[in-house]
Amino acid sequence: MKSTKSFARIAATLLCLALFASASFAKSNPLNIPLGLAVDAKGNLWVANQGEQNILAFSPTYKQLTADTITQGLSYPNGVAFDTLGDLWVSNYFYPGNPASYISEYTNGVQNRAATISDGVVQPTALAIDGLNNIWVVNANNGTPNIVVYAATTVYNEPTTLVRTITPIPPVNGITVTGDVLAFGSNSNTYVTPATPALISGTVDTTFYPGYTVAALTTAGGVQYAADTNGAVYTLVNTIANFLFEAPFVPAGLAVDSVRGRIYVSNGFNAIFVYNMGGELLHTIN
Numbered sequence: 102m103k104s105t106k107s108f109a110r111i112a113a114t115l116l117c118l119a120l121f122a123s124a125s126f127a128k129s130n131p132l133n134i135p136l137g138l139a140v141d142a143k144g145n146l147w148v149a150n151q152g153e154q155n156i157l158a159f160s161p162t163y164k165q166l167t168a169d170t171i172t173q174g175l176s177y178p179n180g181v182a183f184d185t186l187g188d189l190w191v192s193n194y195f196y197p198g199n200p201a202s203y204i205s206e207y208t209n210g211v212q213n214r215a216a217t218i219s220d221g222v223v224q225p226t227a228l229a230i231d232g233l234n235n236i237w238v239v240n241a242n243n244g245t246p247n248i249v250v251y252a253a254t255t256v257y258n259e260p261t262t263l264v265r266t267i268t269p270i271p272p273v274n275g276i277t278v279t280g281d282v283l284a285f286g287s288n289s290n291t292y293v294t295p296a297t298p299a300l301i302s303g304t305v306d307t308t309f310y311p312g313y314t315v316a317a318l319t320t321a322g323g324v325q326y327a328a329d330t331n332g333a334v335y336t337l338v339n340t341i342a343n344f345l346f347e348a349p350f351v352p353a354g355l356a357v358d359s360v361r362g363r364i365y366v367s368n369g370f371n372a373i374f375v376y377n378m379g380g381e382l383l384h385t386i387n
Contacts, residue, residue: 130387131157131165135367137180137227138356140321142187145169146356146365146386148373149178149191156181156191156207161361163375163384174205174212180228180239184253188213190236192225204228204238204251221249221263227285229320231278231296236261239273239285246272248285250300267303275318275355277325284325284337286315291327293337310342316352317366322359328352334364334376346380 133152140146144161156171156178177194184190189207202225204218224241231237234253240246247268251261271287278284283296283305291310299305314330325337332348334355345364353369363383367373372387 130371132367132371132373132387134369135371135373136354136369137178137182137192138319138354138365138367138373139181139183139189140356140358140365141183141189144358144361146358146373147181147183147189148367149181149354151177151179151194154178156189159386161358163386169210171207171210171212174207174214174217176203179226182228182230182236184230184234184236185232186234190228190230192222192228192238194224194226194241202240204236216261218251218261218263221266227273227276227318229276229278229318232280235264235278235300237276237278237283239276241272246270248273248276248305265300265303267299267305270305275315275327277318277320279320279323279325282325284318284327286313286318286327286329288314288330291315291337291342293340310337310340313342317355319355319357321357324357324359326355326357326364328355328366334366334380345378346376348374348376 135148136151137149146159148157150157154175158166158169178191179194180192182190191205193203195202202222206213206216225238227239229237236251238249247266250265252264273285276285278296281296283299284293291313294305315327316330317328319326328334330351334345336343348366350368352366354367356365362378364376365373372385375384
């Protein structure tokens, strides 16, 4: 009986220690529903951390840059992208008590309130910025998705202008623009179309990759990368999908550091996994 009680006491102690360790881990992990990812010119990773209503930054050595955390002007941040000037743009899905949604801009972590975009923005998810600094935004739009494009802005605090709404399109899980090529993905296909005609006419009708259920898209070094709902990561080059590796989860965000040969993939829950181009796991941020 004494032995049984001792075993029970030890088991209870171990359980308490396990719960304490788990709680401590959960508390120390800054990631909570990490969605959109972007890499800046210095190789820092920026994360739309929706569950905590903030934008987090991590150095190339995976250290959290706590002084660079952004909290102002955010409401359910979903997508993040940098323009050629180094400004960060964030899609905010909505904010409680108001049906409006918006895109916010940050210079060195400070919000440019006058540059906030709300015209034509309805439940924005992913966004991308082309080489001319045009901003391409995917709207969930209450079940009637569209893509809205805003003219480039090169002056601090200058409001952007809505120049095109592209419809009809299927529900979109990711978008990217490189050169003159626009790519976006749905639950059934990946659509690739010349960006300039799409911008001018407001239509997209070319499908090069049927059957690829895209979860996230990004561009780095002039190359488009995609991740599908099976976890497969590949490049889209000259209408050919080149498989790189497969992650063991459904990706929620994707970013590539082509200088360092890294691919960042978020699981949309509590971690970001860092792979090399060959699919070797280099690090886990959590």
